[in-house]
Amino acid sequence: MTEHDTDAELGTDGGTETSTDGGAGTEPERETTELDEPSTDEPISIAAPDIGAEAKQRVQSVLESGMLADGPEVRAFESSFAAYCGAERGVATSNGTTALHAALEAVGLEDGDAVITSPFSFVASANAIRLAGGTPVFADIDPETYTIDRAAVERILADRDDIAGLVPVHLYGLAADMDALRSIADDHDLFIVEDACQAHGAAIDGDRVGSLGDAACFSFYPTKNMTTGEGGIITTDRDDVADRAASFVNHGRDVGDGGSYDHVDLGHNYRLTSLAAAIGRAQLERLPEFNRARRANAMYYNEELESLPLETPTEPDGYRHVYHQYTVRTDDRDALAATLEDHGVDTGVYYGTPIHQQPAYETVSTAAATLPNAERASETVLSLPVHPDLSERDRRIVVEAVRDHFHSQ
Numbered sequence: 001m002t003e004h005d006t007d008a009e010l011g012t013d014g015g016t017e018t019s020t021d022g023g024a025g026t027e028p029e030r031e032t033t034e035l036d037e038p039s040t041d042e043p044i045s046i047a048a049p050d051i052g053a054e055a056k057q058r059v060q061s062v063l064e065s066g067m068l069a070d071g072p073e074v075r076a077f078e079s080s081f082a083a084y085c086g087a088e089r090g091v092a093t094s095n096g097t098t099a100l101h102a103a104l105e106a107v108g109l110e111d112g113d114a115v116i117t118s119p120f121s122f123v124a125s126a127n128a129i130r131l132a133g134g135t136p137v138f139a140d141i142d143p144e145t146y147t148i149d150r151a152a153v154e155r156i157l158a159d160r161d162d163i164a165g166l167v168p169v170h171l172y173g174l175a176a177d178m179d180a181l182r183s184i185a186d187d188h189d190l191f192i193v194e195d196a197c198q199a200h201g202a203a204i205d206g207d208r209v210g211s212l213g214d215a216a217c218f219s220f221y222p223t224k225n226m227t228t229g230e231g232g233i234i235t236t237d238r239d240d241v242a243d244r245a246a247s248f249v250n251h252g253r254d255v256g257d258g259g260s261y262d263h264v265d266l267g268h269n270y271r272l273t274s275l276a277a278a279i280g281r282a283q284l285e286r287l288p289e290f291n292r293a294r295r296a297n298a299m300y301y302n303e304e305l306e307s308l309p310l311e312t313p314t315e316p317d318g319y320r321h322v323y324h325q326y327t328v329r330t331d332d333r334d335a336l337a338a339t340l341e342d343h344g345v346d347t348g349v350y351y352g353t354p355i356h357q358q359p360a361y362e363t364v365s366t367a368a369a370t371l372p373n374a375e376r377a378s379e380t381v382l383s384l385p386v387h388p389d390l391s392e393r394d395r396r397i398v399v400e401a402v403r404d405h406f407h408s409q
């Protein structure tokens, strides 16, 4: 399949995959609908990467080619992933953290610059700012969407004049409030690096994340909506950012040097391998299918859990949530997790400690802030299995376990 065919098949214009209708009635027939399939003692896992035959075959071809590290396979993956996001350029990296670090260097973060981000995320969102020489400043989240609250961002900007940029996190597969953040960034001359590590295919009004800031970063860790084992990518419309990032991930090498050893800047080896890119190309072709299955599972839970005393995820109008996690909220979180475990259902708490309260942040002066919405979320959130490999029976078991918990109280 040519790169062009790949992009056409994915519908880079947004196509049907960006529909925000909830999709329950229009989802294609699921392959795993057997309610009577035999039960196993395996717990229903919180994540289940599905690699598939196509990826294995592509990895085999790369192995046979002998070009295992950087090369044409990586270039092809970069351009097809960028096209999927509606961005001009892609720069593949060794993981999402290195993507964030390289993107922050590439947009021009300077030592001592302050950058606003979310306290309610994987620690990498803020670590990358520190690795790039900046200081993370935490804006509290909106308690409904779990993404940074525009009013909190505005309060920080009213107080400080050293903010250079924003790193909004599209948490659990839901885009942050990018319209508001873009207009704030324009008013204050700030860069935006989207942390889209959990949101491959998420969109606002049909525009996919990865194309909504100066640069965006994705992770391809095995639990993500698509995987390359370990891996990451930066997407951007800015040639200057793409060129600087491509150089930074390759020891500051002159990007146009055609293989010579001219190193014009300090950099790292943050490159993706061709083996990982081969998996990524095959996974990208399946991403629409994976996201549809995640959304169908989420719609099922929304309906089945509606009458119970817990809060289900929010999907604001015009947003397309891709449910990297299906996260409910209840004061009874730990007991609910224990009941689900008894029923053979794995759950996850993302994240039980907000970043500003992590031990590694004790020495960061801005982490002394009180951020009540993030702190409350960390005490009440629980993620249920929502991955595409869930069978109808798995979903039913999850719902019955949650019901059992609340009905036996």
Ligand SMILES: Cc1ncc(COP(=O)(O)O)c(C=O)c1O
Pocket (backbone or CB within 6 Å): 095, 096, 097, 098, 121, 122, 124, 125, 169, 195, 197, 198, 218, 219, 220, 221, 231, 232
């Ligand atoms: C929100 C967020 N940011 C950054 C990262 C870092 O990605 P990686 O683990 O690939 O370095 C992750 C990965 O878990 C993430 O969830």
